[in-house]
Amino acid sequence: MTEQVIAQELVREHLAKLHSPTQRPAEEREALRERIKALLKAKNAVLVAHYYTDPELQALAEETGGCVSDSLEMARFGRDHPASTLVVAGVKFMGETAKILSPEKTVHMPTLEATCSLDIGCPADEFAAFCDQHPDRTVVVYANTSAAVKARADWVVTSSIALDVVDYLDSEGQKILWAPDKHLGDYVRRETGADVLLWDGACIVHEEFKAQGILDLKKVYPDAAVLVHPESPESVVALADVVGSTTQIINAARDLPNKQMIVATDQGIFYKLQQTVPDKEFLIAPTAGSGATCRSCANCPWMAMNALENLAEVLEHGGNEIVVDPDLGEKAMKPLVRMLDFAARR
Numbered sequence: 001m002t003e004q005v006i007a008q009e010l011v012r013e014h015l016a017k018l019h020s021p022t023q024r025p026a027e028e029r030e031a032l033r034e035r036i037k038a039l040l041k042a043k044n045a046v047l048v049a050h051y052y053t054d055p056e057l058q059a060l061a062e063e064t065g066g067c068v069s070d071s072l073e074m075a076r077f078g079r080d081h082p083a084s085t086l087v088v089a090g091v092k093f094m095g096e097t098a099k100i101l102s103p104e105k106t107v108h109m110p111t112l113e114a115t116c117s118l119d120i121g122c123p124a125d126e127f128a129a130f131c132d133q134h135p136d137r138t139v140v141v142y143a144n145t146s147a148a149v150k151a152r153a154d155w156v157v158t159s160s161i162a163l164d165v166v167d168y169l170d171s172e173g174q175k176i177l178w179a180p181d182k183h184l185g186d187y188v189r190r191e192t193g194a195d196v197l198l199w200d201g202a203c204i205v206h207e208e209f210k211a212q213g214i215l216d217l218k219k220v221y222p223d224a225a226v227l228v229h230p231e232s233p234e235s236v237v238a239l240a241d242v243v244g245s246t247t248q249i250i251n252a253a254r255d256l257p258n259k260q261m262i263v264a265t266d267q268g269i270f271y272k273l274q275q276t277v278p279d280k281e282f283l284i285a286p287t288a289g290s291g292a293t294c295r296s297c298a299n300c301p302w303m304a305m306n307a308l309e310n311l312a313e314v315l316e317h318g319g320n321e322i323v324v325d326p327d328l329g330e331k332a333m334k335p336l337v338r339m340l341d342f343a344a345r346r
């Protein structure tokens, strides 16, 4: 086991101990849900939740007129919704993105501790130095980055639009500097043939999926389709029937004729998958092949920090407000708006 993996395991265990919400009795949870609904209304707030968050939060977002989606749609929804307050259930860069795009709105999160290994692995100063070494390249960063890293970029992309953007830039003869996810960046490079220089970052959840585990599972379910998020390693992507963002995975599950699906992404997505196609069976892609270092539950420890309890708390008492320096926000907004405009044109 490498030191990095051991560290990841320790972080995971630590976070799980610190933040797993106590399972309350059903009637208490119902009361909590009702309180949150009333507070959202009273505070003119809307709940924007990512597919990887707890199913209870996703259901609440849907029941209260909010949104459950991938980070691209979360950004667009938050910007266009008339509510004066956005409550973003997800990880910190999602709250920052919401604030950058809607500086006039108040943005809260159930917790400010929920981060992302991609964001952590791409410090703004080191990234700026990397960009300075390659001034001839167009800087494309994944949405899973801090406001400061976005401010240094020419383009921000999400996994649902990365291929289209890089393909377009390549057709314009531009060379790309990509950060931070090396697996997604490499996938984009392979698919588009563009000249892409990669930053060395990875998602601790998707990196754990194992090709051998999927092959073994396919022996049991030979007719199952394999749906893979492109933050996964190349060997896993190579086994996919469909590679795509969370939304693209949900659409593929709906459209493919297969009755069983092996899914390589965070298992929070199973709520929406089951809701979209209740007659199909979804199997989580294994993370424990031979020589595996982790039996992860394919569950992002930071997404799991969002819970009914801290959501109610933040709505009741405020706090956990996202603040972005206005100058930085203005710079970061440009590549974000470029992405949203590009997506709208498509």
Ligand code: SF4
Pocket: 052, 091, 115, 116, 117, 118, 144, 203, 204, 205, 206, 266, 300, 301, 302, 303
């Ligand atoms: S699943 Fe991976 S990319 Fe998504 S927030 Fe968690 S660590 Fe980041």
